[in-house]
Amino acid sequence: MNNSQTIQIIGAGLCGSLLALRLGQRGFNVEVFEKRPDLRKVDLSAGRSINLAFSNRGIKAMNLVGLQHKVKPLCIPMYGRMLHDLEGNTTLSPYSGRENEYINSISRNDLNALLLEEAEALANVTIHFNHKCTAVDFENTSSTFYKYENKTEYSRKADVIIGTDGAGSVLRKSYYLGKKFLFSFSQDYLTHGYKELTILPKENGDYKTFKNALHIWGRDAFMLIALPNLDGSFTVTLFLNYDDGEYNFNNLTSENQVRAFFSTYFKDALELMPNLVEDFFKNPTSPLGTVKCSPWHYKGNTLLLGDAAHAIVPFYGQGMNASFEDITEFDALLDKEYNNWESLFKAFESSRKKDTDAIADLAIDNFHEMKGHVNQAIFREKRNLEMAFEKTFPDLYASKYALVTFNENIGYRQAMLRGRAQDKAILNMLADGDITMPLNITDRTWLEETLKQVQIETDNILEEDRVAKNMHH
Amino acid sequence: MNNSQTIQIIGAGLCGSLLALRLGQRGFNVEVFEKRPDLRKVDLSAGRSINLAFSNRGIKAMNLVGLQHKVKPLCIPMYGRMLHDLEGNTTLSPYSGRENEYINSISRNDLNALLLEEAEALANVTIHFNHKCTAVDFENTSSTFYKYENKTEYSRKADVIIGTDGAGSVLRKSYYLGKKFLFSFSQDYLTHGYKELTILPKENGDYKTFKNALHIWGRDAFMLIALPNLDGSFTVTLFLNYDDGEYNFNNLTSENQVRAFFSTYFKDALELMPNLVEDFFKNPTSPLGTVKCSPWHYKGNTLLLGDAAHAIVPFYGQGMNASFEDITEFDALLDKEYNNWESLFKAFESSRKKDTDAIADLAIDNFHEMKGHVNQAIFREKRNLEMAFEKTFPDLYASKYALVTFNENIGYRQAMLRGRAQDKAILNMLADGDITMPLNITDRTWLEETLKQVQIETDNILEEDRVAKNMHH
Incomplete structure (x- = not known):
């Protein structure tokens, strides 16, 4: 032009x-x-x-x-999701099995x-x-x-x-x-809204928790996440229903309720946020829309x-x-x-x-994956398997997350179709016992054979969808 | 209350x-x-x-x-779709294999x-x-x-x-x-709009074409349909793109173009509509939205x-x-x-x-099904098989169309999930050669065996979707 x-x-x-x-x-x-x-x-x-x-x-x-x-x-850099359970135990779930892939x-x-x-x-x-x-x-x-x-x-x-x-x-x-x-x-609005909170730096300017991860406290019905800032602080975001459930944005109206909510569900996060209540009532609650x-x-x-x-x-x-x-x-x-x-x-x-x-x-x-599925056994098995595939055969496998996030030369739609088919293949093979996770997941022969099966099943799923889509696009 | x-x-x-x-x-x-x-x-x-x-x-x-x-x-009553091809040949495709099911x-x-x-x-x-x-x-x-x-x-x-x-x-x-x-x-608007036209009754008040069907002239990119009225007329509806394709609503601006369009694609309908051009320019073009x-x-x-x-x-x-x-x-x-x-x-x-x-x-x-798929061989085979199932085992099978239209005690969503899974099962079994249509489709033993396979495959598809949906609802 x-x-x-x-x-x-x-x-x-x-x-x-x-x-x-x-x-x-x-x-x-x-x-x-x-x-x-x-x-x-x-x-x-x-x-x-x-x-x-x-x-x-x-x-x-x-x-x-x-x-x-x-x-x-x-x-x-954030190399993975740092999952925080109710007791405050943490597990780092990497975003990729390839070292150069991070957000x-x-x-x-x-x-x-x-x-x-x-x-x-x-x-x-x-x-x-x-x-x-x-x-x-x-x-x-x-x-x-x-x-x-x-x-x-x-x-x-x-x-x-x-x-x-x-x-x-x-x-x-x-x-x-x-x-x-x-x-x-x-x-389209979700029934959840969000509110931003803060984990301030230590007095010496250091990070109060692990810097290089996206922290997630997934609690099925709601979740908290935290991302690091350059100044040593973390920006924390609470995703919570507006009016459903025991705790929601509409009924969290007093300091005591907010503290009770956090001490029940986000105990270890609460310890890092002495400023919680102030932030909570100062910052707006905003909707989540598409x-x-x-x-x-x-x-x-x-x-x-x-x-x-x-x-x-x-x-x-x-x-x-x-x-x-x-x-x-x-x-x-x-x-x-x-x-x-x-x-x-x-x-x-x-x-x-x-x-x-x-x-x-x-x-x-x-x-839904972040607030709940990451905690399910079958999901964790799938992630472990995918990380092993990516680590052992970096050129042969990319998870849905990797296709979407680290493969900028593939369009989102292509990433979605292939990624969903892979997820469906692995989850069903795990559910049906077609894959039984071995004690030693780094066994190369087993991984190679399993990857082959996953790829065949993924292609089957894509082909079956293609045939059926001729009817309902 | x-x-x-x-x-x-x-x-x-x-x-x-x-x-x-x-x-x-x-x-x-x-x-x-x-x-x-x-x-x-x-x-x-x-x-x-x-x-x-x-x-x-x-x-x-x-x-x-x-x-x-x-x-x-x-x-x-309309017992089925009366499909009109380019030459004016017609085929009645019933809505159900059960006699009491019609619209x-x-x-x-x-x-x-x-x-x-x-x-x-x-x-x-x-x-x-x-x-x-x-x-x-x-x-x-x-x-x-x-x-x-x-x-x-x-x-x-x-x-x-x-x-x-x-x-x-x-x-x-x-x-x-x-x-x-x-x-x-x-x-959400489709890129197609619609316009209503009329097939008037004969001079003696009779219907000019078969009364008890929904007539369809499916041409992939567009289509014409006709439904009977009590007075011997049919209300005809043209579904056509607003601005794509050789003929569209925006470029059909002269009597000659309208006649040329109909004589190329809807020759037998044109013969029943001497009033076509007048209707076409008198009646509005309306959008199709969800x-x-x-x-x-x-x-x-x-x-x-x-x-x-x-x-x-x-x-x-x-x-x-x-x-x-x-x-x-x-x-x-x-x-x-x-x-x-x-x-x-x-x-x-x-x-x-x-x-x-x-x-x-x-x-x-x-x-998409009406304007195009009804004309595809694999779709016709699927319909023939489903009609035979419904006729031979009226209590054991209902097509997606029957689930949606004739099963008022099943919700639309349930009808959609089961109906789509059935369609996917049959289409893939036909495409893979797992079903080969016999010369005599009324053979009860073959039908019974095939129905069993279709049901197993349908249940598989539903179960596999259920397992995968745990991840993306």
Whole structure:
């Protein structure tokens, strides 16, 4: 596409600032509008989503814009899940049997600041903070902005408008309310909400618990997790039902109840959080929702990207990674010969949406896996077997988690289909006694034979689904 | 519940008028508000959804209100699908191997008129036509209505408000826009729309083609269907993409194009429709959408029922039947001991939603089946085998279609799970050569042995899914 055009970007969060940087690198005139103040100057965290899981698909996008070396120092490797049981015993369950496969904890703010810095350094990129988009006229490729500074409103046209304005996207809302075309849309809330808490550093600045893991206290009906920050603290998140169960967000209204809840279910975590009660009542409880929609674009005028097009729940640690992958894939299409933006947008959605739909569904699956299944014997046996496969035959096997997280050259949908079939194969072979775990799981001959069986059964499952899908797609 | 209460019903379509009748029979004070004029006095059809498929789940509701004998004369039995190929050759594919299992074509208008008549005959039911609901204050259980007659607006309170106001429900919209609770919601449009056409009767009033079938001209990318009316005509519906393919709704803009399209793909239908072109340009093109949402109720104040809660595409002929089944199931809960409406509404949604979600998905599957799969050899072999099972062992086998359509005592979700597993089993056994269709398919010994294999394989599939679902529900 002709890079003398002006691209307007609504929203300078992680997705919008990366997009601005990349389009700026390609020479487009880029105008970014962000409703909040500049996060490099003001603390905006307000107790929400302080750190994030960052992995291969996100790293690939950093490579694209040449920021891999600047991002690296912001990352804290997490090699596995540190499972905490009711008594406070811990087990490290690695994310992969391959040593180079791990995820990272990263500060949303630090990463966003880096991306803004790099984008703003380009002469052809301008970023306007404190500009709230109030409506998008997608027919005329024009947005209206409210300027907080002087309380005035004005409109701004562009050749193309891209909405990276997150789960509550104003551009998406204008599609829905405009009723000018058939707009498929869904918002799905879990019955659980979340609240962020903190494990502060020791007085000497050290971490109070093991730094290089994602800590999980899975209690079936609810769970607590913790991710490390660079300053020695951990950001802790409680996922809990709003109104079902003995303890829920609606009935945890007194300090005593909160302490009783934590001392019953998260005893060892409570010991690390003398500040628990204060955090609990200070920080907001937020909902967990999935947003899907289609079409993402209106003609060649406007396009939704990132959470604005496909917000997901956080349980696969893929929200930011999926948004970054949007940009990698969108960027790849800019190298191809499209006659106009409309055909490029159409091609983008048609190749990309199947993958963002898949990660949305996987993220919900993983909620159930994290809060409960990790504790089940059959699940642990499956994980042990998969780790042994990955360790012994690193080129021959990748678990569903590895396919999704560490295989950035496979789309999410492909990862989901193969990963689910593998899970189904192994779980059924374990349940049927077709696999009996030996005392010595590192026995190479046994592992090789078992892997062969798992692969045959996985292929069978995929083939049987394929035959049946001819009927119900 | 205490029947001295006043129940307000928004919408007097099929679902609302049946609900009014049933609640009236139970002694409640029922006030119904309908935005359109009384359809017994004014012709409202305007070329949309003139007739509907009516089957066991709907009939069960008619039995509940004692109308089975009055409905019967309105019904035209359809014993199977009459498949029309490109050359105009026809094959009747029965809906069941059991003789008493068939579906019916019924006039939406006639059935709605009957229900209104019966409801209005009750002293405790009043129906207000030309009253358009403009908003529902669900917190205060009060609706606002616009009266077309004198162009005034007024509010009306009730003990309970039930929204049976269809796919475009105002009550549902008030949940969405009110943002007082987490409201999960989806609207999903197919890329196909539909347009109704007509095969008029012969001059002597006879049917121009076989009366007792649902006619299908399936052409993979699009299809035409026809259902009989009591007056000798057929209502024909064209399902076609809006903008993809050689012919689509957007490019069929001239009489010649419409004639060329029909003479290429629906030659024998065209011969029965000298009025085609006129109908085509007179009648609207309408979208095909699925609506799901949750919760259906707000506290014990308001409840969505029928299409307002779960609008589906028409391809399983279950839209009206599902709405009527809502009422049968809601009515059954009124016999139980609930302390308040809120707990009754909660129990209703929690047992009912899984079934309406299932029929929504089944209806989309059936779109693909009707327009394409019915023509595939493997699908025809499966149907032949299933018909032979049902004919020879009527108590031992029911196809997915029969489970959904003729087994009103099995929920849609159960029907879907078992039906899909059976389809998968048979299709894979055919594809793998585990079943080879004999020349004489009525051979009882072969059929018995084959049925046994199918049942074992079906149970295997269900069990394997169950084991795997422990991971991703």
